[in-house]
Amino acid sequence: MHIPPGYLSSEVAVGTYVVGVGVCTAAVWKANRDLSEKQIPLLGVMAAFVFAAQMLNFPIPGGTSGHFLGALMLAVLLGPLTACLVMAVVLAVQCLGFADGGLDALGANIFNMGVVAGAGCYYVYVFLKRFLPKTRAGFLASAAVAAWFSIVLSSAFCAVELWLSGKLPLGVTLPLMVGIHSVIGLGEAAVTVGVLTVLMEARPDLVRDRLSTRTAAMVAE
Amino acid sequence: MKHGFLDKYSDLSSPLHSLSATTKVIVFLVLIIVCVTTAPTAYFSFAGYLAFLMVCLAVSRVPVIHVLRRSLVVVPFLAMAALSIPFFSRAAEGRNAITAAHPGLIVFQGIALKSFVSVCSLILLSAITPFPHFLSALRKLGTPRLLISLMSFTYRYLFLMVEEFERMVRARDARCYGGGWLWQTKVVGRMVGTFFVRSYERAERVYHAMTSRGFDGRVPVEDAQPMRLKDHLFVLPSVGFLVGCRIFLAPGWLF
Incomplete structure (x- = not known):
């Protein structure tokens, strides 16, 4: 889903850069204010974690494969803005070090995979969590559905950006991207649930910090 | 440990490697910006960018195969672009009517050229700049x-x-x-x-x-190597050449 260089028109590239950099600036500002010094190594290692976990491909029926994105998982565990910041760091290192995703499209990639998939879908998760029963299953289900949405929505935004740039017609890319990614999204949801399940057993303190006390009590049971 | 898969070859010694990281970031940033804003049919401009890249590649002694292999990352998206060629309607893109080429093909060839040139320049940049130097250059440029x-x-x-x-x-x-x-x-x-x-x-x-060990929340970043005479001798002609290619060999400022 990393948009390579040369695909976006100047207007779309600049527009997404403005949004992406704006959100990251807010995240940096908030981090400078709120984060303790302990968080700096933590966030750096989290970025390296996401980077390494993205190298893992899971097979998709039909011959292709998709990889884990991790934006929603980070948002659930670290909060939406911090998740954006970590995703931006991952994408910047991937772009500058691996040429994975264009430099002109870095803003768009941060927008799709950080702002939409991380921060935006965090609110899908919050919304679902409010209406689902406050149990372990309700918590996991809302994270799973939001994780699916994080993949599908960011691929849809990707298709729309390419269309706005006048490069690829919406009629081809939107069904293609959303079709493939609605399957990849299932993998993302499963992996997210897996991570949260393991965390609730091994390090319940990490999950509990981010939840309201009532949900946390249910999850801890 | 398999160190160096990120900035492989950045420890070679060549005239390009010895330049300040700031210089290299500026020149390659200019290359990418002029490249992605060039009209798809300005073949001479793209020839100029490619020539510049090839000279840099030759001077840097980074293996060509390394750059080509890494540039394969653009293939999946290129395949999607190729799939959508037939869906462009001829009427929608009136300004291409004179050239008689299918508008979808022109868009595709523009994408292919731009993504190839920009991806290769990023790969080359990361192959001639150790990542820590890169970060100090970014710090100097205001990150x-x-x-x-x-x-x-x-x-x-x-x-x-x-x-x-x-x-x-x-x-x-x-x-x-x-x-x-x-x-x-x-x-x-x-x-x-x-x-x-x-x-x-x-x-x-x-x-x-x-x-x-006394960490107080600040990660020390090495100061960027200052730009010296040879850096200016590289930056000015390179930027001049690239911007020249963009202005004199391609029609229109924005496509």
Whole structure:
């Protein structure tokens, strides 16, 4: 889903850069204010974690494969803005070090995979969590559905950006991207649930910090 | 350890490697910007950019095959662009009516040229600049300190984490990983979960080790090598050449 260089028109590239950099600036500002010094190594290692976990491909029926994105998982565990910041760091290192995703499209990639998939879908998760029963299953289900949405929505935004740039017609890319990614999204949801399940057993303190006390009590049971 | 998969070849010695990182970032940034704003049919401009890249590549002594192999990352998106060629209607793009070429083809060839040139220039840039120098150049060009600290941590731990993850994959495969798709996903989920716990605990250990050595929240970043005479001698002609290619060999400022 990393948009390579040369695909976006100047207007779309600049527009997404403005949004992406704006959100990251807010995240940096908030981090400078709120984060303790302990968080700096933590966030750096989290970025390296996401980077390494993205190298893992899971097979998709039909011959292709998709990889884990991790934006929603980070948002659930670290909060939406911090998740954006970590995703931006991952994408910047991937772009500058691996040429994975264009430099002109870095803003768009941060927008799709950080702002939409991380921060935006965090609110899908919050919304679902409010209406689902406050149990372990309700918590996991809302994270799973939001994780699916994080993949599908960011691929849809990707298709729309390419269309706005006048490069690829919406009629081809939107069904293609959303079709493939609605399957990849299932993998993302499963992996997210897996991570949260393991965390609730091994390090319940990490999950509990981010939840309201009532949900946390249910999850801890 | 397999160090250096990120900025492989950045430890070679060549005239290009010895330039200041700031110089290289500026020149390649200009190259990418002029390249992506060039009209798709300005073949002479693209020839100029490619010539510039090839000269840099030759001077830097980075193997051509390395750049070509890494440039394959653009293929999946290019395939999607190729699929959509027939869907462009001839009437919609009136300004291409004179050339008689299919508008979809022109869009496709523009994408292909731009993404190839920009991807190759990024690959070359990372092959001639060690990542820490790169970060100090970015710091000098105004990136917030927090982002630089995070990126330097990411770079520091990336190798370790990738190795750790590969170790887990090997352990999984040794225990007869296979079976149904659902079962595999479950195993992968648990594995990433375990990996998360390990990473988190590593971060905690790292923090304790750093605190005991006097960490006060600031990650030291090496000062960027200052731009000297030879840097200016490289920047001015290069930027002049690239911008010249963009202005004199291509029609229109924006396409």
